Amino acid sequence: MPAQKFSRKYVTRHKKSHQLWRRAARFMPGGVQSNIRFFRPHPFVADYGDGAYIYDVDGNKILDFMMGFGSLFLGHNNRDIALEVIKQLESGSMLSVTTELDIAYVETIQKAIPSMKKVRLANSGTEATMHSLRTARSYTGKDKIAKAEGAYHGGQDYALHNLDMDSRAVRKEGNYRPIPYGRGIPKKVSETVVIYPYNDIEGTAQVLEENADEVGALIVEPVLCGAGVIAPKNNYLKKLRQLTRKMGIVLIFDEVLTGFRLAYGGAQEYYNIRPDMTCFGKIAGGGFPLAGFGGEKQIMDVLEPGKGWRNLTYHGGTYNGHPISVAAGLKALQILGEHPEYYNHVNSLGRQLFGGLQDLADDRRLPAWVEYVGSIGNVYFTTKDEIRGFRDTFSANTKRWWNWFIHCLGNNVLFGIPNTGERAFISAVHTEEDVEWALEVADNGFAAVAKQVKRQRERAPPVKLQALQQQAAAYGETSAPPSV
Ligand SMILES: Cc1ncc(COP(=O)(O)O)c(C=O)c1O
Secondary structure, X not given: OOHHHHHHHHHHHOHHHHHHHHHHHOOOHHHOOOHHHOOOOOOOOEEEEEEOEEEEOXXXXXXXXXXXXXXXXXXXXXXXXXXHHHHHXXXXXXXXXXXXXXXXXXXXXXXXXXXXXXXEEEOOHHHHHHHHHHHHHHHXXXXXXXXXXXXXXXXXXXXXXXXXXXXXXHHHHOOOOOOEOOOOOOHHXXXXXXXXXXXXXXXXXXXXXXXXXXXXXXXXXXXXXXXXXXXXXXXXXXXXXXXXXXXXXXXXEEOOOOEOOOEOOHHHHHOOOOOOEEEEOHHHHOOOOOEEEEEOHHHHXXXXXXXXXXXXXXXXXXXXXXXXXXXXXXXXXXXXXXXXXXXHHHHHHHHHHHHHXXXXXXXXXXXXXXXXXXXXXXXXXXXOOOOOOHXXXXXXXXXXXXXXXXXXXXXXXXXXXXXXOOOEEOOOOOOHHHHHHHHHHHHHHHHHHHHHHHHHHHHOOHHHHHHHHHHHHHOOOOXXXXXX
């Protein structure tokens, strides 16, 4: 089946979206507000969201597993959060001084994640990671930061290294050289970034030892999600904790995605590890722009004002602690604190959905590996039966993924962020029935991809196979090379 066939239904069902997107593209690069939101043949335009569904301008009701890039753990348009926001609107939307709400919010955060002895708020995960890195550099007096290959920590220059690349770039650049993601990142910034291999503790130790005198902070996504979903294996996080402590490096858990998702206390509760600093965002804002960072008192104290410009460490922002976002975030955290059963619910749906996807792909004899942790998961179209590290993701067939994804979206199931190597999120408002339907749609998608793979195999010229077999024989191999 040609690639366009997979998107035919999507195109037919999104005519108005197409018109609006073309209008948007005249004034907005790609017709979108973030590079990640662009996809081919064109993005759709939303009308409103409710519960687990997005309703678009063409009247489609789309089952959503993107859920506000993972921020909508309590669903679209949560009534209780909306009421808090309306209440706060009547008391002023922008006060620019500390409010009781701020204090209650930070107390709630601190109670949920006790490693954060002190906390500062920001407006996005990007700001939170950027400020946490500066704080750690100031505390240690060391200029370099270490980040994992494949990890995403937002759109700031330090973090935008070694992600979403291909195997050729890695071969060309050699082992763990900092490679800026796209243009516009100064070389001088890249020189302050050290890249380490997630899930490979010996490799990580080697990189850190080579740079021990210069690395002030190591930032990690506890579950590596910049490359889809990769769970920590063989106590990697515990060993990373020991290593950074021994070397005097501040360990920062970027919990923008895992915070309040894997557990109320985030990945650090789930894996029982205490980092020195933590970044949070997404769910913590209840669907509104709110994030923050915090950590041990002696580290956060570098942000104490009143030391004079030479000695201070700067953190600021006009909208920090914005009352509307804080009201929404506080309500979200209160709801989650009162409903621990939501975590059992999303994790059980995670097993149903992601375990189900693996079974269906296996039944269709489609080489795929579905990696998931709790309510976050990703389908890799790969022959590998484990994805351990970023470089394993190079084996995934991105064309197959895209064909499957757009086929499902044409049938009104949005299987996560529309970008290969991204992931799907389950929320507390999804139901078993939603997941059953999603699996039905996914299976049709798998069937279509399997059919395409079969046709491609049949069409593969036997001459080539023969040549490969002869080549293998010449090298003295006993078995023939694989035919696909
Ligand atoms: C782990 C992680 N860190 C940081 C960010 C950046 O957050 P934001 O998009 O709010 O700036 C993201 C966003 O997806 C993320 O997943």
